[in-house]
Amino acid sequence: MAPSPTGFLHVGTARAALYNWLYARHNGGTFIVRIDDTDLERSTTEFEEEILGSFRWLGLEWDEGVEVGGPHGSYRQSDRIDHYAELARGLVESGHAYYDDRSAEQLEELRQRAQSEGKHPGHYIRRPEVGAGSGVIRLSIPSNDPVEFDDLVRGHLSFAPGDIDDFVILRSNGTPTYHLASTVDDVEYEITHVARGEDLLPSTPKHILLTRALGGAEPIYAHLPLLFGTDGKKLSKRHGATALTEYRQQGFLPSAMFNYLAILGWSPDGETTIFSREEAVEKFDLVNVSKNPAAFDPEKLAWMNGEYIRAMDTSAFASLVRPHVEAELGRALESDEWQAFTYIAPLVQERTRLLPEAGSQVRFLFEDFEAFDEQSWEKVMTKEGVADVLGEGRSAIAHLDTWDTPSVEAALRAIPEKLGIGAGKTFQPLRVAVTGSSVSPPLFESISALGQERTLERIDRALSELG
């Protein structure tokens, strides 16, 4: 995998990395991560660290590459600038490449001409009659046979030499282009498989030709379909987050993200949607990757995240969610509060899709709400007989000696019958009184966790609000 540190890790790149990792693991191969930072202007070490951190968060440990080392040197292209330049000059000497000092205007004219004649610029960007001794270095495209290769996901592909231009491999300032650096690295690092985005498909014949000129072995290519928004448009901010980090911050689990990214363009069979990392490794093959561009659907990701949350061990869930609860409160949890929280954690776990949601669900336990939720009040507290219900509820539990869920429940359950009303008419007002909202975790457990004193206070508060 060869990310360019010019921005945060895009979900599309993350998926490409994931597929590379799966393929390597499935075949017992080596997963390599190198940094393609030939664009010195835009590359930063901050982005590099962010990207590597995201890989690790997803669980994509690499066997060789930056930070972990390996037999091939630095794994960072900016460290190898001189080496690439040397190889480029060598290609000039061997006749595979040439210096070109034509101006941007001259080149533009050639392109214009090509386009007006309905031809590829490749037909015109060719070695000039008179060689230059400076400028950029271009690879000379042999004009005989078409370049053919078998792409693991696309199948057999063929490009006519006339449609490939003599592309720049070394800039006039002596730095390599992406094409040169990545091809040299693929050769020297003995890369056997290159799985990357479909946007690089048109560059592949160039890379193959360069590989041959360098005398290297051609890797096997696999071009992955691109990712889109659910509206079929290029994935952008408009569709939500495009950076993996944002999902991490929003409370998505790495396991869910892993599963979702994997399912976006591949599946182990026609039925399974949720599967473990191990199952994916066992069944993954690039050959089975879909050719169609996939739409990134945050809604399905959220559902999947909920599935993973529910599958978690409850104590693990509680620990994981604790920081989110504390963030919601803006303070740390006291130990008795933590205890109250772990008590209702299993109930919260069932109704959480995103970690931060858990915080708002239990907020009422640790903090007196500023006001009753307006809609909830309107819906349940303005009905006839609410005050009576609250009064009954209050006295039913006011003198309970044992304060736990079964006792609270037993006491409160007697009310509907006594008053001759439905359960809903009894418990909804109590819910609003105690939690401030008509939507909350289960009532008896909530009351039990809240404690006797505070429960009574809140009922009184609602009662006084009713007048």
Added chain:
RNA sequence: GGUCCCGUCGUCCAGAGGCCUAGGACGCCGGCCUUUCAAGCCGGAAACGCCGGUUCGAAUCCGGUCGGGACUGCCA
């Protein structure tokens, strides 16, 4: 404009000539459960872009057409 890629429910995936009156998942609609919200369970609507051809038979093969996309840089 040119080169290349892609085309099954709104979305993701399955389907590699008859097992397809096209299957699974998200979402959506309805129901059950139920003190709310979830979860769970049951049911439903929803697709092979179009036209030809090959074949006894096509979602699957071929051609064309239409549509979408990528690339066309001294960015990657």
